[in-house]
Structures are given as structure tokens and as C-alpha cells.
Amino acid sequence: MKNNPKTRYPLRLEESYAKNIQKAVKEIEKVSLYEFDKYLAPMIDDKNIVNDSNLINDGLFDAASKLIRNAQTYFLGILQNRTAQKIVRKHINSVNAFNKSNVNSQLSARGINPLQTEKWLDSYVQAKIAENISYVTNIRDDYSKKFEQVIYRGITEGKSSNEIREELVHQAGMSSDKAAFIARDQTGTILGQMNSERQKRAGFQAFRWSDSGDERVRDSHRERNGKIYFYADNPLLPGEEYNCRCVAEPVDDEELLEESIDLGLSNQEEHAVKTYVSSEAYKLNDKLRNGYQLDESDLKLIDNLDKALGKMTNYDGEVTRSMFFDSSDDLVRFANNYNLNDVVQFPEYISTTKDIYSEQDSLRFVIMSSTGKDLGSYNKSEKEVLFNRDAKFIVKDRYLLDGKPFIVLEEYHE
Structure with a gap:
């Protein structure tokens, strides 16, 4: 049974998910900087306005408020809920197809009939789609709030347009990093949960923990690598903890017998x-x-x-x-x-x-x-x-x- 197909992690799907979210983040950043550079930066750097406190209060803040309202409307248009749903649905369906093919190849190698009807799957997928849409739209909403805060704070503290612009670029970078985190975290979680459910329904009692083998594996997961866990014990599943790319290798009854020595235990x-x-x-x-x-x-x-x-x-x-x-x-x-x-x-x-x-x-x-x-x-x-x-x-x-x-x-x- 040594030639059984391994459980695979969909790294390319994870990277594609991250890039699709980051593409929307980049568009939001592009619009925010364009609007800022065109409508507010010249006013901030105009010495006549800077030296006139009344104009600062009446002119600059009014212009900033208008800019923020317009930009936030653009943000909603760039990353609408239906756009987020399209990105999310494509990713989750791809992970599902990837894992189902992987599990069926493992079953076929063991002479087990492939999985057909999966009544549990639809409700699971719908729940995960809703969950991930909220994660993606929260990136947009969080950047929108930060955009507003950075501009108002910059004006209040008398910062230059370049200083405010740098903060906006920094906030966009943080949003992009968050997109990468969500893609990795959710890909691992969804894969781990789908994989375990399919293995259990196919009759596997246990799995062997397999880490990703890179330097970023947390110590507690490296300690688990190669160990066998029984589904009946409701163990932690590979992929469930944040940012985890570990996977569960199915362990069939024959392998359990090979691993275990008969001690006459009841x-x-x-x-x-x-x-x-x-x-x-x-x-x-x-x-x-x-x-x-x-x-x-x-x-x-x-x-x-x-x-x-x-x-x-x-x-x-x-x-x-x-x-x-x-x-x-x-x-x-x-x-x-x-x-x-x-x-x-x-x-x-x-x-x-x-x-x-x-x-x-x-x-x-x-x-x-x-x-x-x-x-x-x-x-x-x-x-x-x-x-x-x-x-x-x-x-x-x-x-x-x-x-x-x-x-x-x-x-x-x-």
C-alpha cells in the first residue's frame, strides 16, 4: 500500500485566491490615491490655505469630507458583495473539486468505489461561501475606515500630502497582506474539513498527520507529523488552525494492523x-x-x-x-x-x-x-x-x- 496517492495541498488555488482579492485591493488603492492626489493634495500643500486657519476649517475639511464620501462610494463599486461572492464561490468550488479528485484517487488505489452523492456538501459549501464573503468585504470596509482616519488625522496634525499619501499606501499594503492571510487560512481550513468528512464517509477510521515540510511549520504540528489519530476521538484536524498547510493522509485498516502490535488489549x-x-x-x-x-x-x-x-x-x-x-x-x-x-x-x-x-x-x-x-x-x-x-x-x-x-x-x- 506504499504507492497510495498522497493527500495534496492546493497551493496554486490558494495563491490564485489571494491574487484575486489583492487585485480588488489594488484597484481600491489606485482609486484612493488618484482621488487624493487630484482633489486634496494640492489644497494641503497650498501655502495660502495652510497659513489661513479659517480656510483650513471651512475649505480643507469640506474638501476632505467630499473626497472621502466619493472614494468610499467607489470602493463599494469596485468590490461589491456580488464581486466578492464570485471570487469566493470560484475558489471554494475549485478546492472542492481538487479534494474530491484527490480522495477518489486514494479510494481507487485501495479498490474502494469513488464517492458519488454527498448530501452534506451543499450546506457546508454555502456556509463557507457566506463566511468568506464576510472576510473579503471586511478588507474593503476596514480600508475604507482607515482611509477616512488617515486623511482626517493628517489634516488635523498638519501633515504634508506626501506623508498622508505614504500612510494610505501603507494601509493598502496591510490590506493586501490580510488578503494573503485569509487565502491561506481558509484554503487550509476548507481542505482539512472536506478531506476529513470524505475520509470518514469512505470508511477510514484514522489519519496520519503530514506537515508541509517547510520552516514555517509550527512546533506543535511538527511534533504531530507522522502520528496516527483516530476520527472517533474528535482530534484537531490538519488545516484547522490558522495558517496551516498540513494535511491528513488516510490510514486504512490494513495499515492500522501493520502499525499496531497485538498486545492482547481489550x-x-x-x-x-x-x-x-x-x-x-x-x-x-x-x-x-x-x-x-x-x-x-x-x-x-x-x-x-x-x-x-x-x-x-x-x-x-x-x-x-x-x-x-x-x-x-x-x-x-x-x-x-x-x-x-x-x-x-x-x-x-x-x-x-x-x-x-x-x-x-x-x-x-x-x-x-x-x-x-x-x-x-x-x-x-x-x-x-x-x-x-x-x-x-x-x-x-x-x-x-x-x-x-x-x-x-x-x-x-x-
Whole structure:
């Protein structure tokens, strides 16, 4: 199954969407500068008017108000709602066709019939069209407000026409950048949501996260790259977070069997492991760490997770755990709890990794594991090593490396 078609990101469609919006922005900029240069700039630079405060109040502001009204009318004409709708509809329909073709090629390679009727699609597309029209017209409306503010502020502060003109050009540049942001953000979101819906309806239970491979990939997404996530767990989807070009590669049952080693886990135990590696881990560990009351579902999860961990192999070697803090004071207070030869105990499960979770962490634990449970024995793509509740460690070393504090722990067994 290695030759299955990959999930593709429609970069050219994204770029075309951005250019179409930016074309309208450029026309708005062109009109605004033409009107300003022709009707207001000469008055601003006329020394007779500048030196006569009455003329400034009665003449210049009247001319500015007329210019602003006329220009804003032109803006509405250049980027009408129906123009925005045309740009948006073309883009979303193109992304839809691109993704449907891509998914059908993936299905065909696996001997699965291509998707035909998609009753869910129409309402989704209409909602996304309405949403994107508002984003595009907001660019026009925001520039219109900024145009008015820049001119009135410039006159009030006695700025030259060149200074005001430069601000107008700057505002147009910001609008163009916003168009590029919207194109990238919405292309990723729409692709990700369409792709996941089609994969689920085609019978895929899971997907493998695949990042775009460039230097702009955020750390949290680079950490997800290559990992398998189950749709039943309602995970974060590639493309859903802002400016994300990651995609979801479908994982079929055959691939799941290849990835998983049979540990004899019951359905409940397997579900507990999947639940833990999702966002539920943070909620459960917060309760355990702080001694909060556990409800029935928490107790059931703990029971099945403990049983599952008991069937997994131990990891013998070095693992790390990245910690993050909002302030240096919080970091110092935390680090002061770990002195040489102290024995520390954690009431929660302790998640670690065989490599490094993030190079941007505030503090890093280096832990010598002997009984940490290797989740890679359950799923080969997992690098997590999990220590059970109430695990004890002894502090073996503390040091700074390139300004970052490191705390070395070793499992402690009485």
C-alpha cells in the first residue's frame, strides 16, 4: 500500500485566491490615491490655505469630507458583495473539486468505489461561501475606515500630502497582506474539513498527520507529523488552525494492523490508551495532580489505562519531558522544588518522549527510564513513554545549558 496517492495541498488555488482579492485591493488603492492626489493634495500643500486657519476649517475639511464620501462610494463599486461572492464561490468550488479528485484517487488505489452523492456538501459549501464573503468585504470596509482616519488625522496634525499619501499606501499594503492571510487560512481550513468528512464517509477510521515540510511549520504540528489519530476521538484536524498547510493522509485498516502490535488489549483498554493520548490526558492529569474529585468516567479510564500499561513493554533508556512557563518567576519557583538527591513523587501520569518535544521549552527533564511504558509497543508511530501514577524519582543532577535549566531524574525504587 506504499504507492497510495498522497493527500495534496492546493497551493496554486490558494495563491490564485489571494491574487484575486489583492487585485480588488489594488484597484481600491489606485482609486484612493488618484482621488487624493487630484482633489486634496494640492489644497494641503497650498501655502495660502495652510497659513489661513479659517480656510483650513471651512475649505480643507469640506474638501476632505467630499473626497472621502466619493472614494468610499467607489470602493463599494469596485468590490461589491456580488464581486466578492464570485471570487469566493470560484475558489471554494475549485478546492472542492481538487479534494474530491484527490480522495477518489486514494479510494481507487485501495479498490474502494469513488464517492458519488454527498448530501452534506451543499450546506457546508454555502456556509463557507457566506463566511468568506464576510472576510473579503471586511478588507474593503476596514480600508475604507482607515482611509477616512488617515486623511482626517493628517489634516488635523498638519501633515504634508506626501506623508498622508505614504500612510494610505501603507494601509493598502496591510490590506493586501490580510488578503494573503485569509487565502491561506481558509484554503487550509476548507481542505482539512472536506478531506476529513470524505475520509470518514469512505470508511477510514484514522489519519496520519503530514506537515508541509517547510520552516514555517509550527512546533506543535511538527511534533504531530507522522502520528496516527483516530476520527472517533474528535482530534484537531490538519488545516484547522490558522495558517496551516498540513494535511491528513488516510490510514486504512490494513495499515492500522501493520502499525499496531497485538498486545492482547481489550476494547476498553485500547480505548483508554487512545483517549489518554488525546487532549483528555490534560484533564485527567490535572485532577490527579491537584487532588480533585474523580467522576465515574475518570475512574473507568484510570482502571483500563492501568491495565493497558501493564501489558506494554518497559522502556530502558533516556527520555525527556519539556516544561513551559509564562514567566521567569514561575520557572524559578518550579525549579526550586527539585534539589539534588531529593526524592519526588508524581500523583499523575507522566508523559515523556524518546526524543525532544520542543526545542523552545523553558525547562527540560532528562529522565533515566527503566519501567516507563513504551507506547511504541502499541503503535509504532508513537514516541511517548508513559510513567504510571505515583511514580518516584530521585534528582541526580541540575545544570544550565545555553541558558536553559535541565533537571536529571532517575527512577527511584525503595
